[in-house]
Amino acid sequence: MKVRVIVSLKEGVLDPQGKAINHALHVLEFPEVCEVRTGKVIELDLDEENPQRAAQRAHKMAESLLANQVIEDFIVEIAK
Amino acid sequence: MKVRVIVSLKEGVLDPQGKAINHALHVLEFPEVCEVRTGKVIELDLDEENPQRAAQRAHKMAESLLANQVIEDFIVEIAK
Numbered sequence: 001m002k003v004r005v006i007v008s009l010k011e012g013v014l015d016p017q018g019k020a021i022n023h024a025l026h027v028l029e030f031p032e033v034c035e036v037r038t039g040k041v042i043e044l045d046l047d048e049e050n051p052q053r054a055a056q057r058a059h060k061m062a063e064s065l066l067a068n069q070v071i072e073d074f075i076v077e078i079a080k
Numbered sequence: 081m082k083v084r085v086i087v088s089l090k091e092g093v094l095d096p097q098g099k100a101i102n103h104a105l106h107v108l109e110f111p112e113v114c115e116v117r118t119g120k121v122i123e124l125d126l127d128e129e130n131p132q133r134a135a136q137r138a139h140k141m142a143e144s145l146l147a148n149q150v151i152e153d154f155i156v157e158i159a160k
Contacts, residue, residue, distance in 0.1 A: 006121055021122065029140055035125040041086050042101065047116040061110055065101070
């Protein structure tokens with residue numbers, strides 16, 4: 001089962017990379033961009049057929065390794 | 081409208097960071113992990129109310145700046 005963990009910076013934490021992308025997109029004539037935030041995605045292939053249990057385990061992995069919960073939030077999604 | 085662009089390495093492109101996470105998860109007693117691939121997520125806040133048009137523009141942004149299509153694939157999702 002494929003599970004996706006999306007880790008992004010918490011609201012209020014500065015994101016200079018996002019700011020740089022925002023600026024570059026304006027230069028490239030995408031004026032409709034208001035804000036850009038960057039993050040990481042970790043795609044896990046788990047040997048687990050039950051989607052609920054897979055999501056639960058991925059949640060634990062995110063807590064213990066994938067995300068730094070002081071400055072980052074994460075969400076777990078079952079990949080289609 | 082919030083749009084999410086997920087950029088990940090193409091199949092066959094080596095992902096040492098993913099390999100390192102895979103190893104670390106095994107050490108942390110998550111033996112069910114078979115494979116890990118890492119990528120980037122770029123969350124765009126666009127001044128555009130039409131979801132189809134927003135996705136189209138995000139697609140263009142990914143092509144021209146966000147993804148390196150030689151080694152990376154991307155998908156565009158309208159964020160819930």
